[in-house]
Amino acid sequence: MTTAERGFTLLELLVCAFLLAIVGAATAGAFAAVARNAAGGETRAAALMVAENALARARAVSAYAQSADPSAVAAMATDRSWAFVPGTRTFGAGAELRAPAQCGGGVPLRLKLPVTTAYDAARQTFSVTVGYPSGPCSAQPDRSLTLRAVLPPSVYAPGQGVAVPVNVPARM
Amino acid sequence: MRSSERGFSLVEILVAAALFALVASAAFATLRQALADARRLGARHAALGALERLSAQLRAEARGATAIWVGASAGGGRDDCDQLDFATADAGGPKFWSYRRFPNHAASDAIPADVLQRVASTVPIAACALADPAEPVLREVSGFALARFDPSALTAHADPYLAQPDGAFAKTVPADPRVPLGMNDADGKPIAGGNTLTELRLDTADGSRVVDLVPGTFPSGFTALLTYACNARCQVGHDTNAPKTLTQCAVSWSTDPARFPQPVQAYVYDAATGTYVLTAQGYDWAVLFRFRYFDPRPVPPGTGDELSRYVVSDTFDGGGRPAPPGPPFDRSAGLPDAQAWYAALGPSLSPAMRKAFDDENAICSGVNAQRTGAGYYDNG
Numbered sequence: 001m002t003t004a005e006r007g008f009t010l011l012e013l014l015v016c017a018f019l020l021a022i023v024g025a026a027t028a029g030a031f032a033a034v035a036r037n038a039a040g041g042e043t044r045a046a047a048l049m050v051a052e053n054a055l056a057r058a059r060a061v062s063a064y065a066q067s068a069d070p071s072a073v074a075a076m077a078t079d080r081s082w083a084f085v086p087g088t089r090t091f092g093a094g095a096e097l098r099a100p101a102q103c104g105g106g107v108p109l110r111l112k113l114p115v116t117t118a119y120d121a122a123r124q125t126f127s128v129t130v131g132y133p134s135g136p137c138s139a140q141p142d143r144s145l146t147l148r149a150v151l152p153p154s155v156y157a158p159g160q161g162v163a164v165p166v167n168v169p170a171r172m
Numbered sequence: 173m174r175s176s177e178r179g180f181s182l183v184e185i186l187v188a189a190a191l192f193a194l195v196a197s198a199a200f201a202t203l204r205q206a207l208a209d210a211r212r213l214g215a216r217h218a219a220l221g222a223l224e225r226l227s228a229q230l231r232a233e234a235r236g237a238t239a240i241w242v243g244a245s246a247g248g249g250r251d252d253c254d255q256l257d258f259a260t261a262d263a264g265g266p267k268f269w270s271y272r273r274f275p276n277h278a279a280s281d282a283i284p285a286d287v288l289q290r291v292a293s294t295v296p297i298a299a300c301a302l303a304d305p306a307e308p309v310l311r312e313v314s315g316f317a318l319a320r321f322d323p324s325a326l327t328a329h330a331d332p333y334l335a336q337p338d339g340a341f342a343k344t345v346p347a348d349p350r351v352p353l354g355m356n357d358a359d360g361k362p363i364a365g366g367n368t369l370t371e372l373r374l375d376t377a378d379g380s381r382v383v384d385l386v387p388g389t390f391p392s393g394f395t396a397l398l399t400y401a402c403n404a405r406c407q408v409g410h411d412t413n414a415p416k417t418l419t420q421c422a423v424s425w426s427t428d429p430a431r432f433p434q435p436v437q438a439y440v441y442d443a444a445t446g447t448y449v450l451t452a453q454g455y456d457w458a459v460l461f462r463f464r465y466f467d468p469r470p471v472p473p474g475t476g477d478e479l480s481r482y483v484v485s486d487t488f489d490g491g492g493r494p495a496p497p498g499p500p501f502d503r504s505a506g507l508p509d510a511q512a513w514y515a516a517l518g519p520s521l522s523p524a525m526r527k528a529f530d531d532e533n534a535i536c537s538g539v540n541a542q543r544t545g546a547g548y549y550d551n552g
Binding site: 042060094 | 224231321323327329331332334338342343371376378379380384386
């Protein structure tokens, strides 16, 4: 009987099964990694939301304010540091992930993300850094993202209306 | 025969088939589960993507808006809605758009409660108008909450999820009035709030987002809102939020006591003697001129009292200026024409008083002279 007619030995079958198991495990691992990355993207999106909201509030804070002293208006318009606490500030910001099956729970997962803000008066730059967990089932932030925005002097002096008088149309 | 040449027995075949069936069924179940998970994951990513896109769209639209405000907050009424309004204006004219949800609607309604819709128009959008042509922009919405924060409230702003302060970076912002933006909403109220933060929370089955919106005009925008420096016909409106052309004016006078800091005393015609009698000692009296302006918009035209301006005359105490010359008018016989009154008694008024009357009277006369013949704009 030739070798080709002999069939497989048990050892060959075991080796084959072992290789298949390894390939299967690797495939399953890849699926799991994809799922983890997708979930990690959610936490990053939540952190991005927090950072963008902080920037929006920073813009709103420095947009307008009244000054009782007219001579201070020009200074306030060119230097917006009056609107921000000097140095860095930290606080917690919330986010909610709605993937009940992800972490074995049936309720939305609420995260508390650490936020650090800083205003650079010289560069008129406001920055916000938000920490977030790479996985949705972990509450421990191990990554962070930073957004910066330049808050330039407004063309409108603080406390001043934005209305610009113009001549009325002839038929008015 | 050697064992290798013997082939498989029936028992071996059966055992092998059973094992294969077990493994195959387990593999099939796993594969089916994997496919279902993949479908769910795909649907969830699509839903989250829609939520992300809407959030990004809202932020982008905010950058192009000059005003963002909460147009309506739903109560218990069936057709109540939560409505977020945007407005801007450019050379093409004003533009308005809104996002709204009807939380008390049933799933069988034409606009189910889980639909967030967008309405756009070139005129102000009325709150919760069901007939508006609207585009559904997000489905399976379970929450759409809106809140407004004036700048002075931002230091105390609280995170909507944690209910903890998150305005630590802001100094105490002085109280700041909302900025009038020169436009009216659907109710005719001036739109303001360009310096105001509007916060919305959007919940779906797959995600939750909070989006803080500030109109892009402030502070780094360069869009100037123009207000017309009116001529006489709309100057009288003094309403830069809604400049309009007024077409009629009428002036009258009275001695309305409520308008005077002290009791008004006037001459009364005594029919028995045929003379005018002062009701009290001295010449302590004053007159209120009322200039009433009308615009063409009310129905029927000209019936709406669009604006009244008052000019109060001096009070004559008898010690300073001379007494009014000539016979005073008989109040008991009805009020005489104000222009005739002014022609007769105006010279006795102080220069400042006469200027105030003359200025307003010129405007009034100009309005009446032009009427609607020269054309007009309903609303600037």
